[in-house]
Amino acid sequence: MGPVRLTARQEDLAVAAAGLLGGLLLLAFRAYDARPGLPVWAVALPLVAMAALETVRRRWTVWTVCLGGALFGAAVYLGSLTATLLMYTDLLYAATLYGPARMSKVLQLTGAAATLVLSALTWRYGSVPGALLVAVFCGLIFLAPVWTADLLRRHRDRAETERLRAEQTALLAELDRRGAVVAERARMARELHDVIANHLSAIAIHATGAQAVARRQHRAPDEPLVEALAVIRENSVQGLAEMRRMIGLLRETVPEEPYAAPRLAAVDVLLDQARAAGRDAGLRFEAEESGERGELSAPLELAAYRIVQESLTNAVKHAAPGPVRLRIRYGEGELVISVESAYRAGEGRPVPGAKAGLVGMGERAQLLGGEFTAGPRGETWTVRAVLPRTAGGERA
Template sequence: MQSRTVPRDQASTDRTVLDGAMVLPRPHRFDVYTAVGGLLGGLLLVGTGLSTRPADDPVTLFDGPWPVLVPLGVMACCELLRRAAPRTALLTGTVAVCADVVTQGNLATVMMFTDLVYAAVLYGPLASARRIQWITGLLTVAATLVPFAVWRTPQALLIGVVVGIVAYGPAATGWIVRNHRDAAEAARLRAEQTALLAEMDRAQAVTAERSRMARELHDMVANHLSAIAIHSTAALSLDDPKTSQEALSVIRENSVDGLAEMRRLIGILRDSSGDTEPVAAPTLDGLDALVENARTNGLDVHLDTDPGTVPAPVELAAYRIVQESLTNALKHASPGRVTVVLAQRDGSLTIAVTSPFGDRDGPRAPGSGAGLVGMRERVALLGGEFEAGPAGDTNRADGKIWAVRATLPLTEGDSA
């Protein structure tokens, strides 16, 4: 079971149960100071003989200094509960201040009552705070109009003024402070949520950028390194100077091309203010060179392309899909024709690469399986469709067929 620590002034006002007995929360330190200060101030007023009404006032039923101490003590005890149990404190304090009216009165008792009204609105439940606002407002209006209607003297209006100062004034002040506190808390929560969302966006951006870099690095280097691995194996396994010379030439060509691709990736990652300018991204115009390089590496490739004009993101994705498909064919395909077809259909660029497979004991070069994942991710980012696997007709006379098919939308929204 998880627990949460909150400030004591925001602690729940509900009573808790300990060992089967109902107990109130521990008073806040400031409330203790307020209660002690109010009690000492009231005792000082009693000791000096200062009171709010003379002994011969008609309202005073209990004259003398000692009856004043009872409501004073009760009010001080209520101050201890002003934050822990604000509604209980206000109800008890209301009884105490009414008892203080029939004595000579003590200013400290009245001052502590105003604080109880303020605390009940500020720390109590929202519904209670609203009710206290309405009740104190109606009492103020009634205390203003009723005495004036009965006595018809301007001095009767002072009763409403006093009630407004003692009751409605603290309630209105507590309501204003509560609204400011709630607004500040809401702003703090919004700031925390904004910071959390920003951190999530940053983490997603970092992850997406890492995935993009991984795809670029794999697509740019895997083709050349696969050719280097295959031809170096041939050069080592065959004792034929001419064959070794041809293999070394292919190895050198792929090494140079791979180095150029690596420089392009470094150019993408480098700040544009640096010494190295980024190299232009490959386009579909480079498919002829890509196919020619695959033929040099030993593939029998047939290219049929009519892509038309396509957006740059779609063009880069299509180039990488063809490049990775030819790399896979170089590593896994059986002897036979590899077909590459690109065409625009119904507002989409369709890519189809087929190659024979099934008669080889193992791949000619090791692979990690990241190529298919990278192609699928590229197509998904553009909102297209991708599938790779054995073709439907696997009973052809020339053996089984492995097919890679991708459909990339050409609309601006999907290609952005």
């Protein structure tokens, strides 16, 4: 069980109750100095009034100090009760700590003046030792609480200033970071638009022109050349559409069409494209799904789709003639993707950017906390990815 924390109002009430109970205890044992023949209630009256002022010591600092000073004088004249004097010092302390900023100077001046006047009167009509005792007593009553509260207030204000400065520095750093991110995203968007998008657009235009030439030459739609041109144009147009949506996201503008992340339901489209592209190379694509798909998170579905897409693309580029088998298994806690294709060591020629796709697939699997392997097994090239279905498996 932790320490009990009181609100400001509860603290004031607790201080007032403690002072009142302490004073009543002193009165019960007659531990006070009063004029002869003075009734007890006359000494208790300033005590009760001072305790009442303690309940509002934070809210009405000026009034509590003024009325408290009058009660202090009455208490000294009627009967010196320690609890009453201590509560007055607490009123001075609270007024300095919670009151206006000028309250400290005012109380220091009035306290010093009261100490000087009372000490001088005692020295004039009494003795020097008595004047020194009065000076010490007045300093403890009028000046010590004010100095203590003023010191605490300075430390509190300095700490608040440092906190605000730290928050301002953190805010400026965050603004700089966001500005750098926005600038980098804008630079990436420009590079994508000026370089990659232009190349894809050129490919699509040339493929369209080549298709027009093929039609004028009355070539059959099922000719390998015409089919290849159709695949080139379809893929380039699709790449342009995705590139345009990506550029819109990088520039933080609302695209004309909302960006829809690819889903595994579109795997059939990927298979159709792969079959059309790999028909002349002797590739036969087969797909098999097992288990209950259920609800898949968007990051998981996007990663799975991209892994399938890249695996099929690699099969079209590098696989030897034969079957290409895609298997997707939906388990209770994981999603398993495997793609197997015919492989012969040493066949094919180096392609610019080779193995970049494998690295990208491995990174996607690692970001989700999964596993990825790719490599030859005898005469078969196998790509296998195991992705956890739960969001807890994702890594930052």
